[in-house]
Amino acid sequence: MDRFLFSVVGLVITLSLISSQAEARAFFVFGDSLVDSGNNDYLATTARADSPPYGIDYPTHRPTGRFSNGLNIPDIISEQIGSEPTLPYLSPELKDERLLVGANFASAGIGILNDTGIQFINIIRICKQLDYFQQYQQRVSALIGAEQTEQLVNQALVLITLGGNDFVNNYYLVPFSARSRQFSLPDYVVYLISEYQKVLRRLYELGARRVLVTGTGPLGCVPAELAQRSRNGECSAELQRAAALFNPQLVQMLNQLNSEIGSDVFVSANAFEMKMDFINDPQAYGFVTSKVACCGQGPYNGIGLCTPLSNLCPNRDVYVFWDPFHPSERANRLIVQQFMIGSTKYMHPMNLSTIMALDSKA
Helix, strand or coil: CCHHHHHHHHHHHHHHHHHHCCCCCCCEEEEECCCCCCCCHHEEECCCCCCCCCCCCCCCCCCCCCCCCCCHHHHHHHHHCCCCCCCCCCCCCCCHHHHHHECCCCCCCCCCCCCCCHHHHHCCCCHHHHHHHHHHHHHHHHCCCCHHHHHHHHCCCCEECCCCCHHHHCCCCCCHHHHHHHHHHHHHHHHHHHHHHHHHHHHCCCCCEEEECCCCCHHCCHHHHHHHHHCCCCCCCCHHHHHHHHHHHHHHHHHHHHHHHHHCCEEEEHHHHHHHHHHHHHHHHHCCCCCCEEEEECCHHEEEECCCCCCECCHHEEEEEECCCCCCCHHHHHHHHHHHHHHCCCECCCHHHHHHHHHHHC
């Protein structure tokens, strides 16, 4: 616990220094269920978090479409950068002045590839999220003019979280999936990285100049995979291998893009290491377990979805995982703490506090 308290004190001091320097900036979010703030609520899809006990610890105590007991990673980043939380792009409330805060385009179930998550039917694939980003800019231009819009987008912070579903909901979804017959794992990773590079290039073309790119977490250690693949609670070696191949190649690709552009546009966030810290030693961070989900059923509460009929833990703050796949709000807070003040082990080439200090001087 001491280590946690010490980090929080450090975070508070750092934030008080930078919040005075940085004006609130627009924030845009792209990706999957780890960062979806409710877009899927507006779609006919099975990938949704619109029923209790989702949202049990949210200020309204109601489900919001976030795959969390409370706040998710974008909400906490918004808090830290002094912005209002971004609304889902499909929300009818996202209009007029609210547009200037930014928007969340993320959609649960999607991946880098268009065939990832096809079992969820209607989801906003990444190419469509980028189309919406372009449409968003046209809407803002009508409000404040093209020049101001370009400036708002250039100065914004962007978060993109993709990749996990390309393994969990594609390559490893069923034995002998189409992609696993087409590619060996190392070749599949190379293909994913090349497709991801196209996505990031388009994001840059659309004006993004500060992009936090998260690698995949420890895919083999989530309760859903422990329930299906683990005998004694050990992480699935095969899924851990997938993450271990993907993440370093992602960092390499981001470095390459930055050197082509001649600027540190893309910043990698090492979600794997961030989460492994408390998976390996949950007690050191004030958690009771990193294996059992708070909400679910079956072994490790890892089977099926979190529903009103699921087992539900009384204290979400002592669980690393809220449901079979997603971290609890408290785990999300620890992850964002590393985004803010983490060393280069977690954030490369710099953390978010450094970015904000640099950009406030620009």
